Amino acid sequence: MESLYDQDLAYIHAAGFGGLAQGAAPEIVRLLKSAAIPVRGIVDAGCGAGTLAARLVEAGFEVTGIDSSADLLAIARTAVPGARFVNASIYDADVPPCEAMVALGEPLTYHSEEADADSLVQSVFRRASGILPAGGMLIFDVIETGEPTLAGRAWASGEDWAVLVHTSEDQAARTLVRSIETFRRVGQLYRRGRAIHRIRVFDTGELAGALAACGFAVETAQAYGSQRLAPRRRAFFCTRR
Ligand SMILES: C[S@@+](CC[C@H](N)C(=O)[O-])C[C@H]1O[C@@H](n2cnc3c(N)ncnc32)[C@H](O)[C@@H]1O
Structure with a gap:
């Protein structure tokens, strides 16, 4: 399994790039607390250094963090002893039963040159659809097509x-x-x-169509509550029908 965040980049990510997870956490907790069903177990896919996992554990949820970076998980395990962490790729991890899955900060966008990114991401939607009960939530964000260029x-x-x-x-x-x-x-x-x-950069309409085909009601926004996203980022809030 390829780790995109080795030792020093993991350290830098944890030290300097926790702002999105800190800012988005209150809205994610609010959404999960007011979901159509009681949410207990949450999978934090691409959990990184555990910033969101910490807020979810504090809010009383049972959290399993999954990440392909062993170095980021080492930081997360120390920071959030109350969560369980699994070193695996989202695309082949055993996902435990849960009522919500979250992939914050674009984990679904990283793909090798030879990968079929669209199929892989759709496989996550299908798996989430099979695991989540009716009323369960899938929350994630990606980079979308359009302007301005991100170059x-x-x-x-x-x-x-x-x-x-x-x-x-x-x-x-x-x-x-x-x-x-x-x-x-x-x-x-x-x-x-x-x-x-x-x-991989995604077309918002195509992703929404793929999610609907997997049985999700979909809303999107360019923010998590008061936490605005960077240009061309799009958050998806999906409820299993
Ligand atoms: C920009 S970081 C976001 C981390 C964290 N969610 C946050 O918001 O601070 C992206 C994370 O996704 C993870 N990641 C990327 N592709 C992954 C995959 N296929 N499976 C598991 N984790 C992945 C990276 O290792 C990294 O921790």
Whole structure:
């Protein structure tokens, strides 16, 4: 299984990129507490460093986090001892019985060059449909097609790390490639690392159609409550019929 977040990128993600999960957690908790059925078990797919899992455990849910990065899970296990964590890909993990599944921060968008991303994501919808009882919820977000282009350069830094990201976009192929360069202080020096993330961009209408065909009622938004999403991100709030 390919890990997209190895040691230093996992550290940087945990240190500097928890804002979306922190900001989205109150709305996700609110939705799950007011779902059509009592929600007890939640699968946090692509849970990363466990930021959302921590808020869900605090709210009284039983949480299973699934992530393909062993380094992010090591951080999550320390931060959230009350959750269970599984190191696996969403696409072949054993998903336990649950009343809700969440994939926050675009976990469904990462795909290798040779993967059939659309089929894989639809297989997640079918599995969720089979596992969730009527009234259960599937909540996730993706990057959608359209403008503005996401191509460009960006950087961020913290006390002992920095990250540079160069993104290229092929709108016709619906793909983004992020070339990521990391710098993390180790002793007196900075260790340099690299990662490439290949990202699938989705058509919102097509995803909504695929979800409806799997038995979900679908709403979408560009925010989780008061937490606005970045440009061209789309959150899906799906209820099993
Ligand atoms: C941008 S991070 C979001 C992490 C977390 N949900 C949050 O909002 O902070 C994307 C996460 O998805 C995970 N991921 C990507 N593809 C995955 C897959 N096929 N199976 C499991 N996890 C995956 C990555 O390892 C990473 O932790």
